[in-house]
Amino acid sequence: MTQSRSSFLSIMLFLGFAFLYVPMILLVIYSFNHSKLVPVWGGWSTRWYKVLFESPEVWDAVRLSLQIAVVNATVATMLGTFAGLAMVRFGRFRARTLFGGMLVAPLVMPEVITGLSLLVFFISLKDLFGWPAERGFITITIAHITFSLAYVAVIVQARLTGIGETLEEAAADLGAKPFKVMTSITLPRLAPGMLAGWLLAFTLSLDDLVIASFVTGPGANTLPILIFSRIRLGLRPDINALATIIILFVAVLVAIAAYIMFRQQKRELLDQQMAQSGGD
């Protein structure tokens, strides 16, 4: 009985991962297709990469997207870490329920609603205060920070719960002031979580189409906006090339993040083992 179920599970695992990965692999393979028609194989070629690199619009969009992603990730990591600390380490405070609700809501809110509401908000602000004078970099960055900080907070909260409070309590017992405990114990141990949060915020920002489409202004095209405007009309070989570069870029980023997290976990495990053997 157990045997038959485990082979059923193995088949499901295989099918599931094939379903997840085959489309991406095909996308990459067809980026090296010489033919102008994406699904018709015309031999290996890198011509679409050349077309891509010679397009100034693509470079402008890449630059704008990277600028937004970096500012977004940095601010969102700071605010998200603060929010995570407040939720996990500060016990009960007034309006904690509202705060917690606002931290979860951006994760599940349909993008069209977030996008529309931020747009009308920016326009009302402009009517009242004359700011933001034009929509683009600043409005997209603010919109991205708003949902990214919620994701960072989730990661930070998980990490804070995971590392526990034992070391912090020990430091406090030994006379360390709370601020000192925060800067020399909590934050260094939280660093891998913050890095993971930064990377997630960075990729979320690079990835967002819907919210950016709402809050952007004329002339400010992020990379997803540019890609979307091109693929709405059908398949395009140069977009396959662009997709391949983006997938590769993200895969490298994620591999680095996974490596750093893994190393940190291993070191903490070693520390724990040493501490235990020393105590015996």
Add this chain to the structure above:
Amino acid sequence: MNDSAFPSDLAPKALANTSVLDRLQERWKTIVIVLPFVWLLVFFLAPFFIVAKISLAELEISSPPFTAMIEWVDGTIVTIRLVFDNFIYIFEDPLYSKTYLNSIKIAFISTLLALLLGYPISYGIVRSNPVTKQLLLFAIILPFWTSFLLRVYAWMGLLADQGTINNLLISLGLIETPLRMLYTEFAVYVGIVYTYLPFMILPLYANMEKLDVTLNEAAADLGSGPINTFFKITLPLTMPGVIAGALLVFIPATGEYVIPDLLGGGNVQMIGRQLYNEFARNIDWPVAAAVAIVLLLILVLPMAIYQYYQGRAAERI
């Protein structure tokens, strides 16, 4: 917002002395709370109230293209205009009710399909050995980091009339004329299940990992068959994971814009796409705002259930 809004009960239980430094620490903690809180109040909560306000306004040819709710004369409020016409318009026009119902139907069926696919996958991951488990989990999370838009685009290439699947089927001699798959409801189901599958698997996995295998063994010892054990023990115990995963797919899928637009073309009506078009092409903001408010009202209940389960899960830790 000053520190009086967050009184001294901020101090953790372990540290209960009252020096000057301690009061400084309270202020520092207040900043840590207030910065993200104010950000969310201003850029997340306040915008919703503006949308609600606009949904009760009339279309006007001006900038912004809607009438003011409150008209000021000499600093006193003269009239408060609340116009429910936009909501009446949405309820009376069969286009909108059909689009809402269609969105819910598509999101519901996609959620069910994602559950049927995601449940055995997460169970398979949980039952793997520790190293494989980590690798498989990583492989589930990886697509979540790569571009959503490009994952949808990948299916355009697979499902097109001259796409990979049709080319394969024709070369195998199984069909003669290409199957119409792209720009149909089928394509939208595939797209939603494909892009949201990690959202289904991760909460399921988190839940299944805590399952006690000895319960299954006990059931087997007492003569329960595997199917009976699954429905009497495994499924009820994994219900919190099922609910969390299902809501994480259902809620965003209902308001989905990119997938119906790219994979459904003009043939699949979903409310997210309708909302975007209302706003971008028709420039009827009051109606777009009303469409958004109704969508939000539809999703408030599933969102509240999700929050409730998240809160309960957090308390159990």
